[in-house]
Amino acid sequence: PGSGAPGADAIFRVRGVGTLNNADPLFVVDGMILGDISFLNPRDVASVSVLKDASATAIYGARGANGVIIVTTKQGADAGAGRITIGAYSGIQEVLKTIEVANGEQYATLINEADVNEGRAPRFADPSSFGEGTNWQDEIFRMASIQNVQLGFAAGNDRTSVNVSGNYFRQEGIITGSKFDRFT
Numbered sequence: 362p363g364s365g366a367p368g369a370d371a372i373f374r375v376r377g378v379g380t381l382n383n384a385d386p387l388f389v390v391d392g393m394i395l396g397d398i399s400f401l402n403p404r405d406v407a408s409v410s411v412l413k414d415a416s417a418t419a420i421y422g423a424r425g426a427n428g429v430i431i432v433t434t435k436q437g438a439d440a441g442a443g444r445i446t447i448g449a450y451s452g453i454q455e456v457l458k459t460i461e462v463a464n465g466e467q468y469a470t471l472i473n474e475a476d477v478n479e480g481r482a483p484r485f486a487d488p489s490s491f492g493e494g495t496n497w498q499d500e501i502f503r504m505a506s507i508q509n510v511q512l513g514f515a516a517g518n519d520r521t522s523v524n525v526s527g528n529y530f531r532q533e534g535i536i537t538g539s540k541f542d543r544f545t
Contacts, residue, residue, distance in 0.1 A: 367505075367534040368541025375413050375428025386411075386428040387421055394424070398432060402528040402545040404448065404511050407435045437522025438515040446526075448511040455504045456535055465494025505533035 375386045388395045410431040417425035438444050463471060469488035476483050485491075513526035530543045 366541075367532040367539055368530075368543060373430060375411060375430065384427050386430050387417075387424050388430050388432065389421075390432045391434055394421075398430075400545060401432065401434075402511070402526065404513075404528065405434045405526055405545075406432055408433045435513075435515070435524050435526075437517040437524040439517055439522070441517075443514060443516035446511070446513040446515075449509065451506065451508045453504055453506055454535060456498075456502045459498045459502070462496060462498070464496070465491030468494065501537055502535050503533075503537050505535050507532045 373386050374384060385397070388398050390398060390401065410433075412420070412425065412429040412431065417429040421429055466488050469485040469491045473483035473485055473488060508529075508531045510529045511526065512528075513524070515522075515524045517523065526545075528543075528545045530541075530545075532541045534540055
């Protein structure tokens, strides 16, 4: 993801960035030309093909200049008994490494040193009075959960085939108050 926000769209670059405008590739999902695939459940994808050279522009014209990503989704089952699929996972995410910052006393001491170096009187008479202070990284970052539940049904006979699936995805952000919910 480009922003790191919960549920942020992935950034796809097939041929690099060769324009000041939109460098996103063209997406073709089951023959339909689309601008993005953020709505698509990854577990419904059967195959992905990438066209990156002249073949992309030969088939899709100027729209394919940034490349084309062709996605085929799962289809219904062959003749026979229906197939039910269930899948779920959960996990946690957290900040791997925070930035080392000065505590309150260290910060006040640094400000005093900067004042002296610039020929001013120190601002803080007793830097030790600030103590530890507040590490705002500890206040805003949290351990966040991720849940994903998938339910699908595929069936078919000699004339038709059916594939129906549902998905619920929830991702809490590592920054307090941020989250993402997706139903597909």
